[in-house]
Amino acid sequence: MSDQDPADRLDPSVRELTYRLMGMAPDAPSFPQEAAMTVPETKQRRPMFVWATAVAAVVLLVGLPLFLFRGGDTAPDDVAATLASGPTTTVVGEPTTTIPGGTTVPVPATVDAEFSVYLFSDSLTTAGGDPALVPVHWRAAPLEGASLWQEAMRVLFSSSSKIAGYTTALPVPFDQGSVRLDSGVLTIDLPAEFESGGGTMAMTTRLAQVVFTATQFNGVDSVLFMIGGEVVDVFSSEGLILDGPQTREDYYDILPFIFLDTPAINLIAPSPVHITGIANVFEATVLYEIVDGNGNLLNSGFTTASCGTGCWGDFSVDVPYDVPQETTGEIVVYEESARDGSRVNELRYPMTLVPGNDGPVPSTTIPPESSTPTSLPGEAFDIGPLAGDVVGVVGVAHDDVLFVRDGPGVGYEPFVELDPLADDLVATGRHRLLESSIWTEITAEEFTGWVNSRFIGFLGGVDDLTSFAVDQLGGIPEAETMLDLGEMVAAVFGSTDEGGSRIEMSVAPTVGDLGEVTFDVVGLADDAQLGWRLHIFGQPTEGGEGFSLMSVEATALCGRGVTEDGLCV
Amino acid sequence: MGVMTNEEIYRKYADDLVRFATGLVGPFDAADVVTDACLRSFRGKDWPQVLNHRAYLYRSVLNHARSHHRSTLRRRVREMRAATPAIDWPYEVDVDVLAAVDRLSVQQRASVVLTYWEDLSAAEVAKRLRISEGSVKRYLARARSRLRETLDE
Numbered sequence: 190m191s192d193q194d195p196a197d198r199l200d201p202s203v204r205e206l207t208y209r210l211m212g213m214a215p216d217a218p219s220f221p222q223e224a225a226m227t228v229p230e231t232k233q234r235r236p237m238f239v240w241a242t243a244v245a246a247v248v249l250l251v252g253l254p255l256f257l258f259r260g261g262d263t264a265p266d267d268v269a270a271t272l273a274s275g276p277t278t279t280v281v282g283e284p285t286t287t288i289p290g291g292t293t294v295p296v297p298a299t300v301d302a303e304f305s306v307y308l309f310s311d312s313l314t315t316a317g318g319d320p321a322l323v324p325v326h327w328r329a330a331p332l333e334g335a336s337l338w339q340e341a342m343r344v345l346f347s348s349s350s351k352i353a354g355y356t357t358a359l360p361v362p363f364d365q366g367s368v369r370l371d372s373g374v375l376t377i378d379l380p381a382e383f384e385s386g387g388g389t390m391a392m393t394t395r396l397a398q399v400v401f402t403a404t405q406f407n408g409v410d411s412v413l414f415m416i417g418g419e420v421v422d423v424f425s426s427e428g429l430i431l432d433g434p435q436t437r438e439d440y441y442d443i444l445p446f447i448f449l450d451t452p453a454i455n456l457i458a459p460s461p462v463h464i465t466g467i468a469n470v471f472e473a474t475v476l477y478e479i480v481d482g483n484g485n486l487l488n489s490g491f492t493t494a495s496c497g498t499g500c501w502g503d504f505s506v507d508v509p510y511d512v513p514q515e516t517t518g519e520i521v522v523y524e525e526s527a528r529d530g531s532r533v534n535e536l537r538y539p540m541t542l543v544p545g546n547d548g549p550v551p552s553t554t555i556p557p558e559s560s561t562p563t564s565l566p567g568e569a570f571d572i573g574p575l576a577g578d579v580v581g582v583v584g585v586a587h588d589d590v591l592f593v594r595d596g597p598g599v600g601y602e603p604f605v606e607l608d609p610l611a612d613d614l615v616a617t618g619r620h621r622l623l624e625s626s627i628w629t630e631i632t633a634e635e636f637t638g639w640v641n642s643r644f645i646g647f648l649g650g651v652d653d654l655t656s657f658a659v660d661q662l663g664g665i666p667e668a669e670t671m672l673d674l675g676e677m678v679a680a681v682f683g684s685t686d687e688g689g690s691r692i693e694m695s696v697a698p699t700v701g702d703l704g705e706v707t708f709d710v711v712g713l714a715d716d717a718q719l720g721w722r723l724h725i726f727g728q729p730t731e732g733g734e735g736f737s738l739m740s741v742e743a744t745a746l747c748g749r750g751v752t753e754d755g756l757c758v
Numbered sequence: 759m760g761v762m763t764n765e766e767i768y769r770k771y772a773d774d775l776v777r778f779a780t781g782l783v784g785p786f787d788a789a790d791v792v793t794d795a796c797l798r799s800f801r802g803k804d805w806p807q808v809l810n811h812r813a814y815l816y817r818s819v820l821n822h823a824r825s826h827h828r829s830t831l832r833r834r835v836r837e838m839r840a841a842t843p844a845i846d847w848p849y850e851v852d853v854d855v856l857a858a859v860d861r862l863s864v865q866q867r868a869s870v871v872l873t874y875w876e877d878l879s880a881a882e883v884a885k886r887l888r889i890s891e892g893s894v895k896r897y898l899a900r901a902r903s904r905l906r907e908t909l910d911e
Contacts, residue, residue: 203905207781207874209855214780217772218789220765318906325911442880442895450808680824 191392197349200318209632304341305453307401308355309394313536314445321445321536324396324405325355326453337450338375338406342368345407347403358394373410374434375403381417384424392429397440404437405450441501446470446534447522461509462520464492468504470534471639473497473625474599479510481542482517491600497625510542518542525599528589566598568621573642574629574750577620583646583719583746584711585609586693591645593638597621597628605636609695609709612648614640646711646719649745650755654723657681658741669735671698671706674727677710678741690720703728704736711746717757719746764800767811772796774812774876775819780862781871782823784856795822813886820887824864858908866901869894 305324313321332340346359367378377399384392400412411434414421423430450468452458468475473496478489487510496502512518523535574580582591591611592603598621607614617637619630627642659665661681668674675694683690696707704727711720722744727736747757762770772792779788781794795818799805808814859867865887872883873894880898884891 200902200906202909203870203902204874206858206905206909207870209852210781210859211777211871211875213785213852213855214777215789217776218793220768220772221793318902483876499896504850 218445287722290473293582302332302337302340303327304337305402305405305450306341306345307398307405308352308357309354309398310454311354319443320356322394322401322440322443323355323538324450324453325352325399326425326456336370338370338403338409339368341402341406342377342399345398357398359398370409374406374413375409375411375416376413377403378418384416392424393440393443394431396424396431396435397443400435400437400440401728410434441467441469445536447475447524447536449520449522449536449538452520452538452540454538455540457543458520459543460511461507462540463503463505463507464520464522465503466522467501468494468497468522468524469499469501470494470497471527472599472623473502474524475504475523476600477506477508478521479508479542480519480521481512482519486575487512487518487542491598493598493624495624500625502624512542512544515541515543527599530603565596565621566600567621567628570620570622570627573620573627574616574618574645574647576616578616578618578647578750579612579647580614580616580629580631581612581648582607582609582614582644583695583722584644584693584709585690585699585706587695589639589693592753593640594629594634595638597630597639598623598626599641601639605638607640609693614645643712647747647749647751647757648722649718649747649751649757652745653740654682654721654743655738655740658738665738667730667735667737668727671700671704671725671727671736674704674736675706675708675725678725678738679710679723682710682723682743695722701741709746717748719748722746760813767815768796771812771815775815777875778816778846778868778871779819779823781859781875782820784859789840791822792819813888816886817888820864820868825902856864858905861904861908862901863897865889865893866897866904867907869897870901891892 204602275315304327306327307322308325309320311320311324313323327341327344329340329344335343345357349542353358369376383395396412396414399414401515403409403412413434414424414431421431444467444474447466447468447470449464452462453463462479464477466475473494474491474495476489476491479487481487488508490506490508492504492506494502494504514678517539518541519537519539521537523532525531526533585607587609589609591609593605593607594603607622613630614633617632618629620642621628621639628639629640629642630637630647631645632638658678658681662677666674666677668677672694675698676692679692683692690710691712693709693711694706696705698704698706706725706727708725709720710723713720724742724744726739726741728739729735730737745755745757750758752758775795776788781793782788783791796815799808799815799818805814862870868887869883872878872886873880877894878886880891880894883894887894
């Protein structure tokens with residue numbers, strides 16, 4: 190199941206477009222008769238030592254750091270363990286209805302049963318525009334003898350889960366006796382009809398609803414699906430493969446980038462609101478707001494997930510608020526765009542706000558105005574430019590800027606914007622390690638502030654790597670525009686794995702007698718060499734239709750410092 | 759399992775490869791890219807040791823598509839827009855679709871075709887293209903948002 194990718198299949202417009210594209214495919218050409226002769230290709234390469242040097246350079250500069258980076262890429266799995274256990278029940282007041290050890294402890298018959306039912310929202314969507322899976326608060330009469338998870342399953346599969354504004358993919362009523370919990374695995378035996386209808390996506394959404402609803406309870410770790418008494422390993426005609434008991438982790442793909450698990454939608458949430466969820470966001474920073482029905486901001490702030498920028502991490506924060514009387518409101522979570530600071534991946538859950546006994550809310554938890562050493566987030570970190578080192582901005586697109594902020598972290602206000610080629614920044618030697626980012630304090634003539642260390646580096650020596658690029662591209666590349674030419678050349682220095690390196694055009698193309706463009710290739714995940722700044726020159730082709738590569742001047746971008754010879758330390 | 763000749767291998771996969779190549783470089787050059795990629799593969803010294811012929815040929819097509827100039831498709835689309843009535847292609851050409859595809863990188867195109875046409879999972883796409891599963895998902899996410907921008911226009 191973890192290798193299924195339902196969110197990617199949900200978009201009918203992309204599927205249609207793909208089918209239209211495939212509809213244009215010409216017939217396959219007949220077998221090329223030259224290929225009948227299986228003569229191994231004779232080597233017509235440049236002298237071996239040149240080639241070997243180039244290969245060695247690639248291995249050194251790209252291969253090793255890539256390998257290291259891939260290792261880091263598996264981080265989401267580590268997070269999964271902490272997430273799979275899920276939240277506790279959404280109980281208002283006494284937290285007495287969790288199920289210890291997965292046994293069937295009945296809820297006291299005097300307490301309303303409260304939990305979340307996971308449905309698909311008609312109005313909230315994932316970043317990809319697909320309906321988002323959301324927890325909807327459910328309150329039932331006191332249970333008599335049944336467990337919370339039994340009641341939750343009953344509600345989920347019954348017509349009562351058809352709530353206006355939400356969609357359920359589960360049409361099949363089923364027998365309560367066919368669910369059992371054993372050692373944290375909830376086994377559910379479904380009728381054969383469950384498999385029918387819908388495509389892979391529909392089936393995945395059904396399974397996700399069951400898994401999320403079941404695993405919200407302590408003591409339920411995973412769900413094993415059976416059909417007609419047999420464990421399912423391939424689901425439905427769509428060939429959905431389930432590798433054993435399913436956990437939430439198997440369904441992250443269909444979540445929005447910020448998934449808010451509590452408070453559930455429509456919950457009456459007294460102050461402070463316990464906000465929990467998982468997120469896969471830039472710098473792991475999740476911002477939140479509590480607003481009342483009139484749009485007044487009651488509180489706001491940010492929290493960090495346990496992992497970020499390409500991996501899923503969990504977050505949890507208690508947010509106080511104060512209202513004079515019971516009112517409707519919303520909890521809002523969002524992320525600031527790494528590019529321009531705009532609000533993205535926003536999710537709004539309606540909830541009911543009630544006056545609390547907490548008295549007035551202290552000031553919002555927005556970061557402090559000025560940074561003092563004791564109040565900085567994260568921990569001190571001693572790897573990075575030393576005090577007095579001169580560093581430059583790297584890996585920032587030509588139409589973008591690097592923000593200098595009041596403090597370490599994207600929660601702090603930016604107050605200076607640095608040019609993509611700024612190279613006169615002096616490090617103060619202070620660094621802070623946050624959950625998923627490292628921040629460095631820099632100073633220039635007019636200011637002192639913090640920048641994300643990903644976007645600074647030492648500028649090393651310049652090498653002419655024209656022949657390397659030509660060799661890699663199998664000839665002198667040509668392209669219609671300098672932009673295209675630059676992209677082709679830069680791709681040689683990056684890696685095929687998009688996660689392995691980042692390519693930004695740091696200077697837009699200029700075209701005179703010659704064409705010129707600059708690309709930064711960064712993120713090689715090597716402490717010493719972060720990447721290259723490629724100054725690419727092209728000359729007009731004879732036909733005047735484009736440019737052919739003339740030269741590539743590569744400036745090493747170093748992470749720790751530069752020797753006198755311009756090499757990365 | 760008997761050893762297949764190159765011709766048998768080619769016959770077996772050529773149609774799929776041409777469709778894949780169509781997704782990567784458009785219909786005009788798909789056949790050329792496939793022919794080139796297969797010829798190179800068959801002549802490569804690794805070829806006799808290759809166990810998964812299909813995956814190898816897909817990657818070879820992808821590599822050839824990448825070195826195929828990106829601007830070619832764009833230029834073709836422009837030509838088509840300018841002269842649609844005059845040119846009679848043997849197959850129906852949907853210029854809007856090609857213009858949308860032109861916005862994607864070759865890797866994004868590859869991930870889209872394998873996911874939406876061949877119905878492979880991210881893990882299978884990753885294995886076929888020998889990239890990480892995370893990359894496949896990123897390619898798809900970006901491809902989807904770019905295509906959506908185009909479709910909305």
